[in-house]
Amino acid sequence: MEDAYAVEDTYDVVVVGGGPGGEVVADRAVRAGLSAAVVESGAVGGECSYRACVPSKALLRPGAARAAARSVDGARQAVTGALDPARVLARRDRFTARGDDSGQADWLAGAGIPLVRGHGRLAGERRVEVTGADGAVRTLRARRAVVLSPGTDPALPPVEGLDRIGVWTNRQATTSDAVPERLVVIGGGVVACELATAWRSLGSAVTLLVRGRSLLGDWEPCAGEEVARGLTALGVTLRFEAVATRVTRDAATRAVTVETDDGAALVCDEVLVAVGRRPRTEDLGLHTVGLTAGDWLPVDDTCRVTAVDGDWLYAVGDVNHRAPLTHMAKYQARVCAAAIAERAAGRPADTGAWQAWDARAGHAAVPQAVFTRPEVASVGLTERAARAAGLAIRAVEYRVGDVAGAALYADDHRGRAKLVVDEGRGVVVGCTLTGPLATELIHTATVAVVAEVPLERLRHAVPAFPTVSEVWLRLLETYGL
Structure with missing residues (x-):
């Protein structure tokens, strides 16, 4: 019997959600020789591009820049005015294009990825129904996989009147x-x-x-x-x-x-x-494949949804509740696309080189950066989490302001650094930094945790003098190396 679906509505991969994770998984699938389409009801680029990470950092940076200048004698005297709110907001708008996603949509087109505008819902195995703004319904079929990447919505606590007064999220x-x-x-x-x-x-x-x-x-x-x-x-x-x-x-x-x-x-x-956040899965058609509307979507290490039989349904990004961060959504998308391509070729999906989480201790290599004043950043396990995981650990701390490079960077530099070391393996399993440049310094710790660099080798990675990175030397000396 001839397939009832039009050729143009059949793709190897159908991605529901055009945020950071959805964009990357579609792009990687196409690079692997598969066809892919992205379904998006809002702006391509998702929450991060227009209403979260990008605009919030644009709002935070001017204040941080002013504070940095005022932290150094000689520069402090030259910075006497307050921020200009109108210019700060205008600069933010330049980064977000005020929600105009034409640039992102053009990027998809240039990558050979059709964009289907409308609300996508599962309609059974390997099928997605898309309802357009005009109410017309189009059905897409996936030969290989459907990838769900709808993101999340802000959660509201049970406070009387909160849902009626027009609060900010x-x-x-x-x-x-x-x-x-x-x-x-x-x-x-x-x-x-x-x-x-x-x-x-x-x-x-x-x-x-x-x-x-x-x-x-x-x-x-x-x-x-x-x-x-x-x-x-x-x-x-x-x-x-x-x-x-x-x-x-x-x-x-x-x-x-x-x-x-x-x-x-x-x-x-x-x-x-x-x-907090809640999964955007209330109206995703989950019931058509035996799942519960409104739930998170647990996945395995290839981002395959574990509660659905077969290797066809995947979930990347916040909705799988593994690591709700933009950079991790993109990482998961790379893992997911590689797994889909391998399985499409009849080969088992080997993600051993991709796993950013350690089965022994949970999400062990997920970096986080917070752009407060001071900045704070972390990767891996806290001391409490490491002990709860049964690891034999030792934690060491050091005041970043006591490092020569930090003192030169800012007068009265404050900051703290903490390493969590797995004594059994002799490797770093967690690091937390606070103070200026913490969000930039954390990647060094991420490499140490992901690569499981033995401390006896890490001690030979000599930080340049006089930089804030010299805190690594001081932490290892405090540890006893």
Whole structure:
């Protein structure tokens, strides 16, 4: 019987979601000789390009640059003015093109990847139904694989009135064209800390409501401590163990009142909620392949969805809940495309050289960078996580400001460095850095963790003098080498 699907609607790989992971997996599949199409209902490039990583870093950089200049005597006296909010926001818009994805769409076309505009849903094995803006439905068929990369949405906590007053999430907080005079941020994680830093540097009076006793709760304690110190120095009000219970917005003044569990009432112009993410899988057609709508999609080390039989359904990026970071979505996409290509050729998918996570201890080589003031960065396991994994570890710390290169870089340089060493193997399994350049320095630690470089060899990687990287020499000396 002749196939009922038109030739132009059949591809080797159909990718649902044109964010960082979706773009890369389609590109890698095409490079491997397969055909691929990308389905996208919003802007190609995804959340990161327009409403998360890129605009938030564009908002943060001017304040960091000003602070860096003012950290050195002689330069400090030349920097006397405040930031220009209008120019900062205009610079952000140059990076995001205000959501115009024509450049990204052109890139897909140049790579030989058709872009199908519309909302994609699974419609059974190897089939995706796409509903366009006009309501027309088109069905795509995948010969080899369907890759789901829909991303996530901001999660809202169960606070009375929160879903009715028009609160900010990362999307509004990274795209706003005006600086709120007063901003209340609910959350204590990366997004909350970064955006509190950005809007405070632009002039907002910011209050951070943190449910727990510290910031960045899954990190080494020193990271949260240093970020808390930095936010306080910027003028951010930190309220720990504070839970918002009710929010209301005045219809006339548009002011928002945030009530907390200790009886306080905070009045502000906007409320930013940054308490986590939820998978964008409610309307993805998961039920047609036996999965539950709204769930995360667990995968194996080739990004194949484990709850579906056969080697045809994959999930990359935040939706698989492995490592919700843009750079890891791209990494997973490379792994996924390689596996699909190998299986299409009738060969087993060997990802041994690709795995950024260690089966013995979890996601052991995932770098993270937070652009607060001070910056903080980490890779691998915290001391607590390493001990919980049963590793025999030893942790060493060093004050980065005691390194000559750091003292030259900034007057009164503050920063902390911590290594977690697996004593049994003699290798670094975790590193956390705080202070200026932490986000750039972390890649050295990433290489050490991924390559499992023995400390006896690592000691011969001599850092140049006088650089901040000399902290590596000091950490190894503190360890006893």
